[in-house]
Amino acid sequence: MNELKVELKKLVIDALELEDITVDDIDSSEPLFLDGLGLDSIDALELGLALQKRYNIKLAADSEKTRKHFASINNLAELVASHESARGEI
Amino acid sequence: MERFQITISDWAAFSPSRMKREEWLAWAGGDADGNQETSRKPDLPWVNSMLRRRLSPMGRSALWAAGQLLGEHRPEPMATVFASRHGEVGRTIQLLRNLAVKAPLSPASFSLSVHNAIGGIHSIANKVFSPVTAISAGPDTLFAALLEAYTLLRSCPEAGGDVLCVFYDDPLPSPLDGFNQVPSDVQALAVRVGLADTGTGIPLEFSLAQLPEGAGQTESEDCAHGDRFLRFLLRDDCVALDLIADRRFWQWRKCGLVSS
Numbered sequence A: 001m002n003e004l005k006v007e008l009k010k011l012v013i014d015a016l017e018l019e020d021i022t023v024d025d026i027d028s029s030e031p032l033f034l035d036g037l038g039l040d041s042i043d044a045l046e047l048g049l050a051l052q053k054r055y056n057i058k059l060a061a062d063s064e065k066t067r068k069h070f071a072s073i074n075n076l077a078e079l080v081a082s083h084e085s086a087r088g089e090i
Numbered sequence B: 001m002e003r004f005q006i007t008i009s010d011w012a013a014f015s016p017s018r019m020k021r022e023e024w025l026a027w028a029g030g031d032a033d034g035n036q037e038t039s040r041k042p043d044l045p046w047v048n049s050m051l052r053r054r055l056s057p058m059g060r061s062a063l064w065a066a067g068q069l070l071g072e073h074r075p076e077p078m079a080t081v082f083a084s085r086h087g088e089v090g091r092t093i094q095l096l097r098n099l100a101v102k103a104p105l106s107p108a109s110f111s112l113s114v115h116n117a118i119g120g121i122h123s124i125a126n127k128v129f130s131p132v133t134a135i136s137a138g139p140d141t142l143f144a145a146l147l148e149a150y151t152l153l154r155s156c157p158e159a160g161g162d163v164l165c166v167f168y169d170d171p172l173p174s175p176l177d178g179f180n181q182v183p184s185d186v187q188a189l190a191v192r193v194g195l196a197d198t199g200t201g202i203p204l205e206f207s208l209a210q211l212p213e214g215a216g217q218t219e220s221e222d223c224a225h226g227d228r229f230l231r232f233l234l235r236d237d238c239v240a241l242d243l244i245a246d247r248r249f250w251q252w253r254k255c256g257l258v259s260s
Helices: A002-015 A041-055 A064-069 A073-089 B021-028 B057-070 B089-100 B107-113 B117-125 B138-155 B225-234
Strands: B004-014 B079-083 B132-135 B163-168 B188-195 B202-210 B240-245 B248-254
Touching (some): A041 B107, A064 A073, B004 B057, B004 B138, B004 B225, B021 B225, B079 B117, B107 B117, B138 B163, B138 B202, B138 B225, B225 B248
Parallel strands (some): B079 B132
Antiparallel strands (some): B004 B202, B240 B248
């Protein structure tokens, strides 16, 4: 799980071209948007695209579930992990 | 023919090899080689890093040039005209390439490919509430921007402020680079424009005429207007600049004494 979190932090940094921010600067429980890391609505769309490309996860653009998944690295990691295990079972 | 008067009270220009005033003055004086360092990047400490990350090198140089004229006191209530012939065409080409292979488009890249994106970042970064205009007007985009500045100044003279004009362009990227282009030294040029009687700066007079069809296809058609205009501004021995673009005939003259 921790490896996955580091992987997701790298994905966020690369996909959103975050200057001067390293994996260590992102707290897994911190909010990704607004007050926490400070991402905005364009970042949300870009991150959705990155998740689709990397993990083949498709999310509805504006649903409560998506908001929850995008809240923090921890939540994103849970989403990706459950998606991967669901795929493994097929 | 009607002539219009403006005053250029300040300027700043950027290229990867020149950014200081004395470097551009030497360039205008004929020092073509200039600084051998060709990879300087503009520093934008006043733009929040979360906004800055989205700027292309050209966008950074445009905001750097604008920032040099804004001084310490931001925001300054000054209307701003952003002008670029091709804008962020490199992003548009990448989006079109993605569309062609049915790949998903980058939302960030799309939002920044629009022509007013750099003006938008400028207004957010500097908390600007004054009007911001984005112009693309073919080969004479720079002059269209100065005309826009003049009309802004004349349409609300009671505002009393100046207009900031920011002109920027990059060479056309592949596959558009086959079009005939004259290389330009200036990547971004910012000028502070006021009405004629402001007292300081370089007073200029210009006129615009439409030439008849078939006339005016001269060598100046596709020249680097930013370079030509900056050289005209900076050289005391340059008092006139005549340029033709798409049969539009622009005549620029320095009037009166140069006082700065």
